[in-house]
Amino acid sequence: ELKVEQNPLFLSMQEGKNYTIYCNYSTTSDRLYWYRQDPGKSLESLFVLLSNGAVKQEGRLMASLDTKARLSTLHITAAVHDLSATYFCAAMTGTASKLTFGTGTRLQVTL
């Protein structure tokens, strides 16, 4: 059974600082996703990582995947308030493309 662990659960950071969110998964996964969720809203897809060593970047966010370590990271560079949200990683397995989600990281960027 695939398990996905994310840490930290909560992250309060100052604007301009850097930080990394970690996502570990327990068994082989076809691909790894990162989503953003704003309060009371649905999930917005940020990145999909397909293979070992994959790196994707969008603005101040960069995601990477190490399939050997079963680890994905979401790195935040020079955080701004607009990045405040909850971030989820999710691993996909099986022929039905099922997703197993991590518990989420609530990011709060303060001035």
Add this chain to the structure above:
Amino acid sequence: NAGVTQTPKFRVLKTGQSMTLLCAQDMNHEYMYWYRQDPGMGLRLIHYSVGEGTTAKGEVPDGYNVSRLKKQNFLLGLESAAPSQTSVYFCASSYLTPGRLYNEQFFGPGTRLTVL
């Protein structure tokens, strides 16, 4: 395209009542999913469907039933609601690509259900 829509957006039930949540997608996607989201637990898969007329259990199926009579619709039923089913429910859909390239899931806006 409306994408993935969910009806209703909010609902309050009393214990023992029944209701059906409707998910509709206009993207001609093969796969559809129902998740529930509880505080501190991320999203958990309830049931899913890989095509019209087919359904399968996910991680937390107890107390729920589903039907996929039409390709574009996926219904989630609660026969006898319990307070433990208070949650936010998300529907998602996905497509089958040749060569099994990544199959992104597209999420609906969610239904907030409270069972008293």
